[in-house]
Amino acid sequence: xxxxxxxxxxxxxxxxxxxxxxxxxxxxxxxxxxxxxxxxxxxxxxxxxxxxxxxxxxxxxxxxxxxxxxxxxxxxxxxxxxxxxxxxxxxxxxxxxxxxxxxxxxxxxxxxxxxxxxxxxxxxxxxxxxxxxxxxxxxxxxxxxxxxxxxxxxxxxxxxxxxxxxxxxxxxxxxxxxxxxxxxxxxxxxxxxxxxxxxxxxxxxxxxxxxxxxxxxxxxxxxxxxxxxxxxxxxxxxxxxxxxxxxxxxxxxxxxxxxxxxxxxxxxxxxx
Amino acid sequence: xxxxxxxxxxxxxxxxxxxxxxxxxxxxxxxxxxxxxxxxxxxxxxxxxxxxxxxxxxxxxxxxxxxxxxxxxxxxxxxxxxxxxxxxxxxxxxxxxxxxxxxxxxxxxxxxxxxxxxxxxxxxxxxxxxxxxxxxxxxxxxxxxxxxxxxxxxxxxxxxxxxxxxxxxxxxxxxxxxxxxxxxxxxxxxxxxxxxxxxxxxxxxxxxxxxxxxxxxxxxxxxxxxxxxxxxxxxxxxxxxxxxxxxxxxxxxxxxxxxxxxxxxxxxxxxxxxxxxxxxxxxxxxxxxxxxxxxxxxxxxxxxxxxxxxxxxxxxxxxxxxxxxxxxxxxxxxxxxxxxxxxxxxxxxxxxxxxxxxxxxxxxxxxxxxxxxxxxxxxxxxxxxxxxxxxxxxxxxxxxxxxxxxxxxxxxxxxxxxxxxxxxxxxxxxxxxxxxxxxxxxxxxxxxxxxxxxxxxxxxxxxxxxxxxxxxxxxxxxxxx
Ligand code: SF4
Numbered sequence: 110x111x112x113x114x115x116x117x118x119x120x121x122x123x124x125x126x127x128x129x130x131x132x133x134x135x136x137x138x139x140x141x142x143x144x145x146x147x148x149x150x151x152x153x154x155x156x157x158x159x160x161x162x163x164x165x166x167x168x169x170x171x172x173x174x175x176x177x178x179x180x181x182x183x184x185x186x187x188x189x190x191x192x193x194x195x196x197x198x199x200x201x202x203x204x205x206x207x208x209x210x211x212x213x214x215x216x217x218x219x220x221x222x223x224x225x226x227x228x229x230x231x232x233x234x235x236x237x238x239x240x241x242x243x244x245x246x247x248x249x250x251x252x253x254x255x256x257x258x259x260x261x262x263x264x265x266x267x268x269x270x271x272x273x274x275x276x277x278x279x280x281x282x283x284x285x286x287x288x289x290x291x292x293x294x295x296x297x298x299x300x301x302x303x304x305x306x307x308x309x310x311x312x313x314x315x316x317x318x319x320x321x322x323x324x325x326x327x328x329x330x331x332x333x334x335x336x337x338x339x340x341x342x343x344x345x346x347x348x349x350x351x352x353x354x355x356x357x358x359x360x361x362x363x364x365x366x367x368x369x370x371x372x373x374x375x376x377x378x379x380x381x
Numbered sequence: 382x383x384x385x386x387x388x389x390x391x392x393x394x395x396x397x398x399x400x401x402x403x404x405x406x407x408x409x410x411x412x413x414x415x416x417x418x419x420x421x422x423x424x425x426x427x428x429x430x431x432x433x434x435x436x437x438x439x440x441x442x443x444x445x446x447x448x449x450x451x452x453x454x455x456x457x458x459x460x461x462x463x464x465x466x467x468x469x470x471x472x473x474x475x476x477x478x479x480x481x482x483x484x485x486x487x488x489x490x491x492x493x494x495x496x497x498x499x500x501x502x503x504x505x506x507x508x509x510x511x512x513x514x515x516x517x518x519x520x521x522x523x524x525x526x527x528x529x530x531x532x533x534x535x536x537x538x539x540x541x542x543x544x545x546x547x548x549x550x551x552x553x554x555x556x557x558x559x560x561x562x563x564x565x566x567x568x569x570x571x572x573x574x575x576x577x578x579x580x581x582x583x584x585x586x587x588x589x590x591x592x593x594x595x596x597x598x599x600x601x602x603x604x605x606x607x608x609x610x611x612x613x614x615x616x617x618x619x620x621x622x623x624x625x626x627x628x629x630x631x632x633x634x635x636x637x638x639x640x641x642x643x644x645x646x647x648x649x650x651x652x653x654x655x656x657x658x659x660x661x662x663x664x665x666x667x668x669x670x671x672x673x674x675x676x677x678x679x680x681x682x683x684x685x686x687x688x689x690x691x692x693x694x695x696x697x698x699x700x701x702x703x704x705x706x707x708x709x710x711x712x713x714x715x716x717x718x719x720x721x722x723x724x725x726x727x728x729x730x731x732x733x734x735x736x737x738x739x740x741x742x743x744x745x746x747x748x749x750x751x752x753x754x755x756x757x758x759x760x761x762x763x764x765x766x767x768x769x770x771x772x773x774x775x776x777x778x779x780x781x782x783x784x785x786x787x788x789x790x791x792x793x794x795x796x797x798x799x800x801x802x803x804x805x806x807x808x809x810x811x812x813x814x815x816x817x818x819x820x821x822x823x824x825x826x827x828x829x830x831x832x833x834x835x836x837x838x839x840x841x842x843x844x845x846x847x848x849x850x851x852x853x854x855x856x857x858x859x860x861x862x
Contacts, residue, residue: 309711
């Protein structure tokens, strides 16, 4: 590490917050995020002390449980310049809710660490564009690509143009959904606690996606992706679904999310 | 009004399968949302008005006692009367007492959500006083024996053909073959029916969008002018208003009115803005002989001192309902009380208690659209989260959910062990999924798979791959630079 540390002194040091869903459900998206950050000239570490950001407990109104989940990673990013998250929703948790979660924590250090993490946390595509000024990406893609805005990306992290710019830089023809700023109905535990409502919402989203006839649907949040891909699959739609990082990094060897291996060549790049 | 929020899930189950409701909800995306967007875009200083409006409301709430007293002083100076009612019982009794005092047999009513809270129509009816709703939407649902499904458009859950049928059934003295296929024909018919009744009414009961402390006036906005007729034709005008409707000055109302109509219907101004400042004075052309304001607390002072205080900034504009994807999926009746949509999810538990309203603050994805469009920038998701925290504290949250959350958190607070367990689970799922890579059914995920497939994990975990790629034998260096 010492030799590379010298050569990378000017490199921004980024801690990647992988998110529990990507770790468990879609490792390719995490690896793609790593590729993108390294291609943009960052030194990246991935602390083993992370599991989940704590959002499921926080949003359930269980502060104690949320703190228990967050404490292990609180000091893991101390020597990072930035914390980057390939999810708008988990980035929102770190950047906007962690401080409130720990504002009356008995251990003062936890309050300070929460403040420090909040100040340097970014959603992946907005970090690339807004912080690093990235204008080109390793990936290349042709065809119609629909980008789904997750609510937390859009409203908490102010992510809107950044992923679209990068997709265009990769060669995509980016198409917008009619109801682009309407929630897909995932909402974490909401999707199983209120399956009727969630099902109605995701059906609306799936129809909105289908209406644009994209070759590929991408988003920056695994929760939305699992939700929409699941509904598209149920509707028998041929539209492929991927995490935006996979497309931007050009790492599309894994089959699309929820697509059978039969379609594993359906990566959206060569479809007419 | 009786609370049926306990049956939220049953209501929802019916609502999502109701094709007619779905059709009716089309007006949200088809008209209300684009109309608001256009109106807001047409006033570049809209956000400044919002900030100004919020400052006014916060100041007013800080000094609400003082402004309410000033209001009373000025109402009395204008020749009117003010009645303070702590809860719904005292409000109902007060209103009934006034009706008795003036020998009222029939009242016309302007749309008022607080009288819905009180269940006033049913109460008056029980006591031999006939209430006649004059707002078109309220009139329709009164004919149908329903409650409002929306705070400003009470018949939002209906389509035009439903209303036509309601009128054919109710107005059976009219030609059964009359054409009723346009909104105008329906409005005109209702207007003819209602006009006759204004004159016959002994008292008019209206709500108030605002009470103005400095003048002792109340203000209502309508698009039909029914409020004007309700309060000027009857001999007695009774205003029923919840206490947080108070504003210090008429200028303050000017700020709020700009915000209200744009947020509500996308109009620059509502068609009628009606001020009431006491009974008819000598020389006035019209106006009631007596003027009463019934100020209702019914839980507001508790909110004022609690964590839902910000909810008292609400203007009842309905923007949060109109833009809510949950409301659009289930309609207003599912919420089980007077208020629906995101504001109802906060207001109803605050006013009627957490026990009966368990689902309301939970049935949200926290998408944040409501807060984005709220002219008062009320942090509705945060307030819902606060209510969820209260449910957890008071152990109102279902036991099963608390146990699952505790298990999950004890697991997730040990990251390496957590990954070991999730790795086993996702590994098994990935193998089980086979070539289809989706599950159409899974135990424990019944609510998910009822409407969508569950996508199979890709296989392996990120950390496995990361470790493999950063091991000494791999081409990549440890620091990943
Ligand atoms: S909460 Fe906000 S958006 Fe909803 S009705 Fe009240 S003022 Fe309007």
